[in-house]
Amino acid sequence: MTADAVNRILAGDVRAAARLMRGIEEGNSASFDLLESLYSHTGNAYIVGITGAPGGGKSTLVDTLIGAFRKRDMTVGVVAIDPTSPLTGGAILGDRVRMQQHCTDPGVFIRSVATRGWLGGLARAAAGMIHVMDAMGKDVVLVETVGIGQQEVDVTRLAHTSLYVLTPGSGDSIQMMKAGILEMADIFVVNKADQEGAYGVKMELEAMMAMQGEHSDLAGQRKPPVLLTEAVHGKGVGDLCQEILKHREFLISHGQMASREQARVRLELSEAVESALKELIDAGTDRALYEKLVDDMVQRRIGPQTAASHVIEKLTRS
Numbered sequence: 001m002t003a004d005a006v007n008r009i010l011a012g013d014v015r016a017a018a019r020l021m022r023g024i025e026e027g028n029s030a031s032f033d034l035l036e037s038l039y040s041h042t043g044n045a046y047i048v049g050i051t052g053a054p055g056g057g058k059s060t061l062v063d064t065l066i067g068a069f070r071k072r073d074m075t076v077g078v079v080a081i082d083p084t085s086p087l088t089g090g091a092i093l094g095d096r097v098r099m100q101q102h103c104t105d106p107g108v109f110i111r112s113v114a115t116r117g118w119l120g121g122l123a124r125a126a127a128g129m130i131h132v133m134d135a136m137g138k139d140v141v142l143v144e145t146v147g148i149g150q151q152e153v154d155v156t157r158l159a160h161t162s163l164y165v166l167t168p169g170s171g172d173s174i175q176m177m178k179a180g181i182l183e184m185a186d187i188f189v190v191n192k193a194d195q196e197g198a199y200g201v202k203m204e205l206e207a208m209m210a211m212q213g214e215h216s217d218l219a220g221q222r223k224p225p226v227l228l229t230e231a232v233h234g235k236g237v238g239d240l241c242q243e244i245l246k247h248r249e250f251l252i253s254h255g256q257m258a259s260r261e262q263a264r265v266r267l268e269l270s271e272a273v274e275s276a277l278k279e280l281i282d283a284g285t286d287r288a289l290y291e292k293l294v295d296d297m298v299q300r301r302i303g304p305q306t307a308a309s310h311v312i313e314k315l316t317r318s
């Protein structure tokens with residue numbers, strides 16, 4: 001059964017892959033076992049993260065990027081992570097409709113992940129989805145997330161090349177500095193360049209990076225390029241595709257691919273350790289003791305740290 005599913009996914013079977021992805025999304029442990037069997041077949045896809053504020057045009061950009069990669073005869077997987085933000089609640093339907101033009105192309109596979117109410121780590125689910133597409137033989141995997149929280153920032157750490165999308169007039173550059181995005185992105189995209197102020201945003205970003213370069217030891221390192229695009233008209237997207245491939249070449253020629261891969265894998269391992277520990281804790285916790293401790297805390301007989309140490313002590317003794 002498992003071997004059959006593995007073989008079908010390796011052969012690029014969309015239905016088998018979709019079933020596994022649904023299992024991952026649901027946090028189903030058998031699905032994670034199956035994923036484990038696929039792991040040795042992964043590590044070939046080039047992973048590109050696309051993040052940015054809600055409504056910046058990420059999905060439109062992904063849609064046109066698919067076309068640009070297909071023109072180069074590269075197959076493409078897309079993982080669109082539906083944010084929990086009520087602001088963008090309709091994202092899944094929107095993404096499906098937007099990317100529909102590629103739905104009959106066997107070289108393209110698109111999945112949305114709903115994260116609402118998802119208990120496992122978002123990065124873990126996203127990593128799982130990426131592995132499935134990688135095992136299916138997709139050359140490039142595009143991962144779209146809304147860059148609002150730490151979890152989403154973590155997801156972009158799963159990428160080889162991280163794009164950050166911003167728009168004119170959104171005034172988010174100061175926010176980016178605060179969130180540390182400036183250091184995280186490999187390529188900046190000022191989308192909606194048909195609107196006023198796009199060039200100003202580019203100048204502002206470049207000035208910010210130059211300033212930061214002076215105050216840190218980044219001198220001599222690669223400066224992330226800032227590209228202007230009009231995703232909705234497909235303008236600048238060919239250049240963006242080329243810039244992504246250029247970054248890949250840069251990583252390879254500067255011996256940085258291995259360290260990126262290590263950083264990616266390190267994140268995955270820590271997520272896996274955390275969720276395995278959570279499962280152990282859930283399974284091994286003495287419920288009666290737990291309830292008694294809750295009661296003790298309510299009565300202010302003990303504090304949370306002491307209560308936790310009782311739980312841990314019981315866990316490690318059993």
Ligand SMILES: Nc1nc2c(ncn2[C@@H]2O[C@H](COP(=O)(O)OP(=O)(O)OP(=O)(O)O)[C@@H](O)[C@H]2O)c(=O)[nH]1
Nearest residue numbers: 054055056057058059060088091192193230231232
């Ligand atoms: N004027 C203009 N509008 C654009 C451009 N690119 C995208 N849009 C529009 O911006 C809106 C949001 O685009 P999406 O691609 O859904 O943006 P998103 O970043 O994926 O949005 P969320 O996933 O909801 O965060 C849509 O109405 C697009 O048509 C552009 O280059 N210029």
Ligand SMILES: [Mg+2]
Nearest residue numbers: 058059091095
């Ligand atoms: Mg979107």
